[in-house]
Amino acid sequence: MENTDKIIDSAITNSVLHKADTRGHANHGWLESYHTFSFANYHNPERMNFGVLRVLNDDRVNQGMGFGKHPHDNMEIISIPLEGDLEHQDSMGNTTVIKEGDIQAMSAGTGIFHSEYNKNKDQLVKFLQIWIYPNQKNVTPRYDQITLDLNDRHNKLQQILSPNPEDEGVWIHQDAWFHIGKFDNDFSTSYELKKAGNGIYAFVLKGDFTIGNIALNERDGLGIWDTNAIKITANSANAEILLMEVPMKL
Amino acid sequence: METINILYIGRHLEILATVVRLINANENWNGVGVMNDEEAKEIFIRKDFSLVLLGSGIQEESETNLCTFFNKQNPNIIIVQHYGGGSGLLKSEILLALENNKN
Numbered sequence A: 001m002e003n004t005d006k007i008i009d010s011a012i013t014n015s016v017l018h019k020a021d022t023r024g025h026a027n028h029g030w031l032e033s034y035h036t037f038s039f040a041n042y043h044n045p046e047r048m049n050f051g052v053l054r055v056l057n058d059d060r061v062n063q064g065m066g067f068g069k070h071p072h073d074n075m076e077i078i079s080i081p082l083e084g085d086l087e088h089q090d091s092m093g094n095t096t097v098i099k100e101g102d103i104q105a106m107s108a109g110t111g112i113f114h115s116e117y118n119k120n121k122d123q124l125v126k127f128l129q130i131w132i133y134p135n136q137k138n139v140t141p142r143y144d145q146i147t148l149d150l151n152d153r154h155n156k157l158q159q160i161l162s163p164n165p166e167d168e169g170v171w172i173h174q175d176a177w178f179h180i181g182k183f184d185n186d187f188s189t190s191y192e193l194k195k196a197g198n199g200i201y202a203f204v205l206k207g208d209f210t211i212g213n214i215a216l217n218e219r220d221g222l223g224i225w226d227t228n229a230i231k232i233t234a235n236s237a238n239a240e241i242l243l244m245e246v247p248m249k250l
Numbered sequence B: 001m002e003t004i005n006i007l008y009i010g011r012h013l014e015i016l017a018t019v020v021r022l023i024n025a026n027e028n029w030n031g032v033g034v035m036n037d038e039e040a041k042e043i044f045i046r047k048d049f050s051l052v053l054l055g056s057g058i059q060e061e062s063e064t065n066l067c068t069f070f071n072k073q074n075p076n077i078i079i080v081q082h083y084g085g086g087s088g089l090l091k092s093e094i095l096l097a098l099e100n101n102k103n
Helices: A004-013 B013-024 B037-046 B060-073 B087-102
Strands: A015-018 A024-027 A031-035 A053-061 A066-072 A076-083 A085-090 A095-099 A102-107 A112-118 A125-132 A142-147 A157-162 A177-183 A188-192 A198-206 A209-211 A214-216 A221-224 A229-234 A239-247 B004-009 B029-034 B051-054 B078-081
Touching (some): A053 A198, A066 B013, A085 A125, A095 A102, A125 A239, A177 A188, A177 A229, A198 A229, B004 B037, B004 B087, B013 B029, B013 B087, B037 B060, B051 B060, B051 B087, B060 B078
Parallel strands (some): B004 B029
Antiparallel strands (some): A053 A125, A076 A102, A076 A125, A198 A221, A209 A229
């Protein structure tokens, strides 16, 4: 690994910090959503994307409610439930439920329709919806869903997504790798980027972290580019972080 | 406020209908959708469009051909790739294209 000083310098000079309370916010009653990047009626020219990472929505859907049938095309769509159960139906014939510990990936390609509902009548569902620009347009639509071993992320970074069907996690049409780690207080690790030209966007799911010399709290996001590696330290117990390595150019 | 005429081209009929409906939900935007290239060229000549959105299913050769045609007809035309197929990115894509065109 590169020396730590170089990593810290890199984080200072080539980074963008999105504090949680600066995100776009939409409250539709049944749906409360925080948008890291411009989405739907939230338009902020300064917050359009981080490389090919275009959407990072932090959604809460009320009991029994959800998104009716709606279309998508030419986008890699990843859903990560954080609490509760999300029921999914699509025009490819899939009817599934995703829950905490699962990850779902869809390649919308030439076009799909789907719906997403909170499966439960007595519990909120909280989930992240992430959109990544694909590396090829008009692919055949596809769906993938897996259950991850939650124990496999304790004090380590668990790979949950990659570009390779044979690799760990789900796969998408993009040179992107996602990892989740759940760390004890003061635990430190590093992440080495897998591909030259990629950047990394860290999103704090729970607790507090330091990356390089930048302090992050729950739901803060930090994008870093022109670096080979980052150092991550948890500053609270059971701190959880999502790392998204993505190409910086479409 | 001036109405912005927007031409959406895409090969998926249901997505086309959805995108056009979403465009027309904005009182200052007027959306027209077509599925094939010849129709797109014909309507482009007849109507004064400010912006073209290229949707799903358009192959590279078609896209190049369409862009060349539109630029020849109107050198000021704004041509934008539309991603996502719904309301998520549509507004931002259009607003950003119009803002960039002003600068």
